[in-house]
Amino acid sequence: MGTSQKTLEAYLQESSALHRHLCPRQVLGVRMGMWAAELLDLNLPQTDKRLLTIVETDGCFADGVAVATNCWVGRRTMRVEDYGKIAATFVDTQTGRAVRVIPCSTARQEAHTYAPEARNRWEAMLLGYQRLPVTALLTAQEVALVTPVAAIVSRAGHRVNCARCGEEIINEREVIQQGVILCRSCAGDSYYRPVETATAVPSLP
Structure with a gap:
């Protein structure tokens, strides 16, 4: 026991x-x-x-x-x-x-x-x-x-790169869509979204 x-x-x-x-x-x-x-x-x-x-x-x-x-x-x-x-x-x-x-x-x-x-x-x-x-x-x-x-648990040392954003993915967490390796975010399962920062317009003199 x-x-x-x-x-x-x-x-x-x-x-x-x-x-x-x-x-x-x-x-x-x-x-x-x-x-x-x-x-x-x-x-x-x-x-x-x-x-x-x-x-x-x-x-x-x-x-x-x-x-x-x-x-x-x-x-x-x-x-x-x-x-x-x-x-x-x-x-x-x-x-x-x-x-x-x-x-x-x-x-x-x-x-x-x-x-x-x-x-x-x-x-x-x-x-x-x-x-x-x-x-x-x-x-x-x-x-x-x-x-x-x-x-x-996955396999130690397994690394691939996302074909869209280029970021490294470890622990076999990649997603394969139509034969393309993607991270979960690029595959549409993301907890965040990029914030587009507007280009600042210089003040006129």
Whole structure:
């Protein structure tokens, strides 16, 4: 059975150090990561790159997950698919097993029961999320990725240039249209658009 190699308190200290405070979403992220160790029978935080984590929002929650799993965007073991949800999918890249974990719909209400000394709703969640039994706090579902793990991770050292803008594309993220290599932006899937700057007209004397 996989285990988390640190205590919840130790993980929360690490997560709060990144933000200079501790919040309920960090607690959720850490506990999701710790539960992933059991669900996928892995020892976490990992020392290699076997686990791939896909989080569905950014911010404090993602850092909580990262601390508990040692999956990071910079190590290419974490992906952010911004659905605006406190949810994460944990993928064992060796076996292909994937589980998606979300908070139970009743977790906010139940948190008050486990933190009777809380002075407000926020503090009740902060304390209660640490104390709730995991099955009362979180729920998990086994899932299959739409994009294969190999395509998500890609091949190191693969580089091509976009035939339209000339920019380099790494990690096999190019798009082929009618036999032409394009970056996603030039292929029409862009999150930005160029701003055309009008040529300044010199002032008349």
